[in-house]
Amino acid sequence: MNTATIWRTTLAQLDTTPIDALTKTWLQEAHLVELAPDALHDLAPDISEQGLLAFALQVPNDLAGDIIATRWQQLLEDVLKDVLGQPVALVVRASSHAAPVPETLPPIHEREREREPQAPRPPHSARQSHSGQHNNNHSGNGYYDIASRSPTQSEFSYASPETLEDWENEQRANMLAHNRLNARYTFDAFIVGNSNRLAHAASLAVAEAPGESYNPLFLYGGVGLGKTHLLHAIGHQGVQTGLAVLYVSSEQFTNEIVNAIRYRTTEEFRAKYRSVDILLVDDIQFIAGKESTEEEFFHTFNSLYEMSKQIVICSDRPPKAILSLEERLRSRFEWGLIADIQPPDLETRMAILRVKADLLHYHVPDEIIAYIAGRVQTNIRELEGCLNRLMAYQQLHRVELTMDVARSAISSLGTDTREPTLNSRQIAQAVADYYHISLEAMCGKQRDKYIVTPRQIAMYLIRQETSTSLLEIGQLFGGRDHSTVLHSCEKIDRTINVNQTLRREILAIREQLLRE
Numbered sequence: 001m002n003t004a005t006i007w008r009t010t011l012a013q014l015d016t017t018p019i020d021a022l023t024k025t026w027l028q029e030a031h032l033v034e035l036a037p038d039a040l041h042d043l044a045p046d047i048s049e050q051g052l053l054a055f056a057l058q059v060p061n062d063l064a065g066d067i068i069a070t071r072w073q074q075l076l077e078d079v080l081k082d083v084l085g086q087p088v089a090l091v092v093r094a095s096s097h098a099a100p101v102p103e104t105l106p107p108i109h110e111r112e113r114e115r116e117p118q119a120p121r122p123p124h125s126a127r128q129s130h131s132g133q134h135n136n137n138h139s140g141n142g143y144y145d146i147a148s149r150s151p152t153q154s155e156f157s158y159a160s161p162e163t164l165e166d167w168e169n170e171q172r173a174n175m176l177a178h179n180r181l182n183a184r185y186t187f188d189a190f191i192v193g194n195s196n197r198l199a200h201a202a203s204l205a206v207a208e209a210p211g212e213s214y215n216p217l218f219l220y221g222g223v224g225l226g227k228t229h230l231l232h233a234i235g236h237q238g239v240q241t242g243l244a245v246l247y248v249s250s251e252q253f254t255n256e257i258v259n260a261i262r263y264r265t266t267e268e269f270r271a272k273y274r275s276v277d278i279l280l281v282d283d284i285q286f287i288a289g290k291e292s293t294e295e296e297f298f299h300t301f302n303s304l305y306e307m308s309k310q311i312v313i314c315s316d317r318p319p320k321a322i323l324s325l326e327e328r329l330r331s332r333f334e335w336g337l338i339a340d341i342q343p344p345d346l347e348t349r350m351a352i353l354r355v356k357a358d359l360l361h362y363h364v365p366d367e368i369i370a371y372i373a374g375r376v377q378t379n380i381r382e383l384e385g386c387l388n389r390l391m392a393y394q395q396l397h398r399v400e401l402t403m404d405v406a407r408s409a410i411s412s413l414g415t416d417t418r419e420p421t422l423n424s425r426q427i428a429q430a431v432a433d434y435y436h437i438s439l440e441a442m443c444g445k446q447r448d449k450y451i452v453t454p455r456q457i458a459m460y461l462i463r464q465e466t467s468t469s470l471l472e473i474g475q476l477f478g479g480r481d482h483s484t485v486l487h488s489c490e491k492i493d494r495t496i497n498v499n500q501t502l503r504r505e506i507l508a509i510r511e512q513l514l515r516e
């Protein structure tokens with residue numbers, strides 16, 4: 001292995017360790033150079049070189065040198081030791097202090113044989129072509145550059161901070177810049193419907209007053225329903241107001257803590273997570289049962305909470321249903337607000353498709369939008385996928401976008417969407433079953449409240465989930481006229497915004513229908 005490969009492997013290992021972004025940039029720009037044993041002694045007389053492979057790490061500037069040497073040297077030596085399988089001594093040097101270096105030496109394992117009291121000399125021409133003046137590979141400081149030439153200070157293109165304070169400011173700026181937020185997931189691009197109204201309103205409230213309204217905010221819902229989208233939207237708003245925002249999946253959090261424990265960098269890990277203003281954690285259900293991760297998350301949570309920093313958590317299920325989660329975490333997740341996201345109704349699905357098509361500058365007729373929305377009922381990611389496939393199909397076949405084209409595009413591309421299975425009668429039956437009344441009574445003339453409310457709910461759901469006309473719905477329910485049906489639908493629509501029990505009952509019926 002040559003030093004460039006060693007360093008690349010080391011960087012890959014460091015990928016999930018909690019090193020601040022600026023230091024990572026410095027490390028990416030750094031060059032690893034192998035040292036002759038006597039050179040190590042000259043540079044670091046206090047290091048005993050016996051049995052150690054010695055390296056110098058050339059970093060871009062003095063500040064990088066100071067910070068890497070004081071905070072990360074041990075970690076780098078540990079990782080290098082893992083990579084090479086033997087102990088390593090490392091000297092960190094600013095490249096401005098490093099003498100120019102020769103160009104190639106055989107890889108380490110081959111060189112073990114060759115290593116004589118004097119280090120091997122690179123070809124004369126190579127030495128000259130590099131510096132034009134240094135013709136001795138064993139330069140004053142004893143550096144060998146095995147794989148690549150060393151960059152000069154002027155080749156580092158970014159502006160380096162000059163003081164520790166600058167560095168800290170840059171760290172914060174970098175956290176803002178590297179917070180892993182997807183630019184597309186904003187509040188503006190989020191379509192609100194009954195299924196996600198509460199989650200959206202809570203997210204907006206949190207984004208407007210982080211740490212003040214609901215802390216933590218816990219969002220849960222099925223696959224592809226917009227949890228991550230809302231998390232990022234909160235993050236974007238935080239960034240716009242100059243807050244330090246960090247988005248992390250629980251998998252990344254777990255990897256980071258595992259590495260922090262392994263490389264003894266838990267202090268840095270904690271410092272990173274405890275310096276944010278808004279922490280956004282996706283898919284928290286995956287930390288359940290992972291003891292050290294739960295432990296560390298518990299402490300992170302407590303310290304952010306005590307400092308009134310905002311925590312937003314997403315999961316595919318409510319805290320109570322995350323079975324192996326520690327009780328103390330579960331109870332903390334329940335301190336703030338828990339908001340669910342349900343599968344969107346037909347109207348919301350159509351609105352989402354319309355917005356996505358407009359964003360793509362893709363003109364799709366309403367009937368095709370309705371067709372796709374009728375086929376994909378539970379997952380917005382799939383809904384978007386269908387639109388993309390339709391566009392690709394149409395462009396590939398160079399045909400006009402008609403209903404027939406849409407049908408063949410969606411079926412020929414083998415989507416896992418299903419035929420629209422929900423029909424009015426099925427929905428009416430599901431509502432009657434839920435309220436334990438007979439379908440005949442619900443569709444008849446009876447005016448008792450325990451029949452009237454389910455009847456109105458059934459009308460509302462049929463209107464939401466199918467394209468049945470008001471007239472047809474009226475006929476199904478004992479020949480009522482279209483204004484009665486419209487009035488019933490509007491009444492339910494208004495009530496679910498203020499009556500959580502009714503809202504949950506309707507969501508439960510929808511869920512049941514979509515499962516069938």
Ligand SMILES: Nc1ncnc2c1ncn2[C@@H]1O[C@H](COP(=O)(O)OP(=O)(O)OP(=O)(O)O)[C@@H](O)[C@H]1O
Nearest residue numbers: 189190191222223224225226227228229352380381
């Ligand atoms: N209400 C909405 N308006 C517009 N786009 C939406 C909405 N809900 C979801 N989406 C889009 O659907 C896709 C999937 O959403 P997202 O990744 O947020 O889902 P999720 O609930 O986090 O899913 P998972 O559980 O798989 O992580 C994204 O492209 C997102 O922009």
